[in-house]
Structures are given as structure tokens and as C-alpha cells.
Amino acid sequence: MSRKTVYLLIILFAFVTSIMVNNPSFRPPGYNWLLNLYAAQVSGSGINIVYNPGIRKIETPLQSIQAKAVLPDDSLGYKERLKQLLKEDCSALVECSALDTWHTTRDGQDYLMKIRSQAYRVVVLDGGHHLPTLGLAPDILIIPRIHGYAAHSYMLDGIKIDKILEMVKKAQVPAVIVTVPRWALVKNEQCLINITEQVLSSLQYNHDLPDPSFSPVAKLRISKYGRSVFTYIDREYAGDLPLFLQQIETLGIQDVDRIYLAFNFKYTSLSEAEEYRFKVQTRLKRSVEIVNQPVKVTNAFWSGE
Numbered sequence: 001m002s003r004k005t006v007y008l009l010i011i012l013f014a015f016v017t018s019i020m021v022n023n024p025s026f027r028p029p030g031y032n033w034l035l036n037l038y039a040a041q042v043s044g045s046g047i048n049i050v051y052n053p054g055i056r057k058i059e060t061p062l063q064s065i066q067a068k069a070v071l072p073d074d075s076l077g078y079k080e081r082l083k084q085l086l087k088e089d090c091s092a093l094v095e096c097s098a099l100d101t102w103h104t105t106r107d108g109q110d111y112l113m114k115i116r117s118q119a120y121r122v123v124v125l126d127g128g129h130h131l132p133t134l135g136l137a138p139d140i141l142i143i144p145r146i147h148g149y150a151a152h153s154y155m156l157d158g159i160k161i162d163k164i165l166e167m168v169k170k171a172q173v174p175a176v177i178v179t180v181p182r183w184a185l186v187k188n189e190q191c192l193i194n195i196t197e198q199v200l201s202s203l204q205y206n207h208d209l210p211d212p213s214f215s216p217v218a219k220l221r222i223s224k225y226g227r228s229v230f231t232y233i234d235r236e237y238a239g240d241l242p243l244f245l246q247q248i249e250t251l252g253i254q255d256v257d258r259i260y261l262a263f264n265f266k267y268t269s270l271s272e273a274e275e276y277r278f279k280v281q282t283r284l285k286r287s288v289e290i291v292n293q294p295v296k297v298t299n300a301f302w303s304g305e
Helices: 003-022 031-042 078-087 097-102 106-116 128-136 161-171 189-200 241-251 270-284 297-302
Strands: 048-051 067-069 092-095 120-124 140-146 176-181 217-219 222-225 228-233 258-263 287-290
Touching: 048 161, 067 189, 078 106, 092 189, 097 106, 097 128, 106 120, 120 128, 120 189, 128 161, 128 217, 128 222, 128 228, 128 258, 140 161, 140 189, 161 176, 161 228, 176 189, 217 241, 222 241, 228 241, 241 270, 258 270, 270 287
Parallel strands: 067 092, 092 120, 120 140, 140 176, 228 258, 258 287
Antiparallel strands: 048 176, 217 222, 222 228
């Protein structure tokens, strides 16, 4: 396909997407066909491995990895879909927002362990709502980058890629971090598989990484890894600080040095977030930092950064 045709597809897809951002349930006729065509042309473009501690070893050799993706609109249910994929000998599993969040629940943590025993877990990190995944030791983070941010199409919770790198390195989270241009990643099965398999083919094993028996320490939208706690303040936690504090304290914070907060700025203003941060720091007597901003794809260019 010619470069001119690819550019036309990008413009057409961007136009349709801009309509859908304001009408998330809208799916125009031919949308899936256009999405598949677009994904086939752009997936794998502009991949950049920005942090590479190596990958843990599993039974399947890197050259033979078969990736599968669970899409946001999967109708089967997470348990059933994961059970099905693991039976199919899936050796790399790509997850998006809701499934990633589900892994902070009790059932989700159980399946996290099952995944790790046979497959790599790959997470598309497109905003602060994914912050707790850092404590769940993902194998690969794929960040759709735009103007230095990991940003979602409509959620106001963008986070600087440099900040993600800083947190991962400070907490020694064993995750390979990959960025791709925002326009080159769509939540389409073949697109996510193409990117994942291309990344894995260029990695090498790190035999010093945690083994599959790694046990997560997490509560809903909260995780702990080493001396760091990673949290996402959704509408419920924003309106119930005592509940949030109780959840963190049940994880055990005696050995915690720092707590990172990411907010959904649809429900919390910058001043309210700072007040919340101050109250958490006063109560828990730990360093507490807000790590994201009220940024989404459409305003990332005008963030003032």
C-alpha cells in the first residue's frame, strides 16, 4: 500500500475516532473493517524500547511466543476469556484498562498468578488509571506516546512517560517499557499482537528476575511493590478518604518509603487533589506524590509542558 494511502487512512481513522471520543457507544457502519485495515498498516511503526532490564524466562522460547489480546469490549468475561486463552497455550497476553484493573481484585490476583506461570503479561499503559499495574510486576508496558505523555482518548489522567520511567527505576519494577506513537496503536487484536511479538523478538532473558511464584500485594486500584505503593484515585476513593487509607494500611506500610497517587481529574480538581495528597501524607507519615495531570489525547499538545 502506498504512503499516500496510509496517510489517507490515518486521516480518515482520526476523523472517525474524534467523533467516537464524544460518543463512546457510537460505531459507524464499516468501523471494524476500517480499524482492521488501519491496524494492519500501522502496527509495529515507531516502536522504541526505552527501558530494558531483560525479560524473565518461561518455558516457551522467545522465538516461539504466541501472543493473544483481550480487548476492552470482550463479551465473554475476564475469567472465562483468560481460562480459554491459557488452555490455548497462550505465551504472551496483552491487556487493556479494565482487565488490568481487575487484577487488583482478589479473583484478579489469582489469575495473575496463573498467567505468570506460563505467559508474559503485557499491559497497554495509556494513563494514570494503570498506575497500580506497576506493583503487579508486568513483563512489558506498551505506552502509546503523545507529546511526552501516556494519554487516553477521553480519560483525564495523562502521565508523563519520564515520570513512569522514574517510578519504575526507583521501585526496581522488572518491566520492559516500550513506547509507540499514539496514532500507531489501536485496541485491535492484530495490532496489539504485532507490537508485542515484535518487541519480544528483540529481547533477551534476565535470569535474575523474579520467578513465576511472585505474589502480588494489592487491593482494588492499589498495589505495593518493594518500598513503593501505587494507587489510582477514582470517584469512589476521591469521595471516601477513610476507605482509601484503610485499604492502604491493610497492605502493610511499615517498610514503605513512598506512595504515588494518580487521579481521575474528571472528578477531582488540581486543588482538591493536592488537599487529598496532603491529608494522606499527614495520616500515613510517608512521602506522597501526585504523578499525573488532567491531560487526554486531545489536550496533550497544549499541556504547557
